[in-house]
Amino acid sequence: MRRLPALILLATFAAGCAPAEIAQQSTNAAHAKPASSDMVLSESDNGRDVDLTTSGALVVKLPSNPSTGYNWTVVGDPAPLKLQKSSFVHSKSKSGVVGSSGTAIFRLSASSAGLATLTLVYRRSWEYNVAPMKTFTVRVDVR
Secondary structure, eight states, X not given: OTHHHHHHHHHHHHHHHHHHHHHHHHHHHHTOOOOTTEEEEOGGGTTOXXXXXXXXXXXEEEEEOGGGTEEEEEESXXXXXXXXXXXXXXXXXXXXXXXXXXXXXXXXXXXSSEEEEEEEEEEETTOTTOOOSXXXXXXXXXX
16 A cells, blocks of 8 residues: 555656656757768858768758748759758747748758759749749769
8 A cells, every 4th residue: 555655656756757858858859969970061052062971961951931931842852862851940049039030951861872963942832933032952972
């Protein structure tokens, strides 16, 4: 009988702590720095040729403001690169402000060796027959 109150106390304590731990893990994951084998590209790398190992990842960070309707999207199939994750991070100076800009982040991995052309366009999804506002292209040699 003595074990029941101890189990209830333990369960109550664990339930109260778990959400905070989960929230901390999510926060850490969102602000995690790229691994050393990651190649990070920005808008200034547009038009470059880059080399990537099959064990590495390509991270592309581009300025974005989705509240205007514009979003970065991958065009075509950049094989042997494969999109692992795309996300948006608000600028720290304007965090929480409605309509604030930030950074679109694309993480791609290489499934095998080969040559890929990665193209991203910045456009509104509902505007057909309209040229994208911006285009980002890199050629990636996966070895």
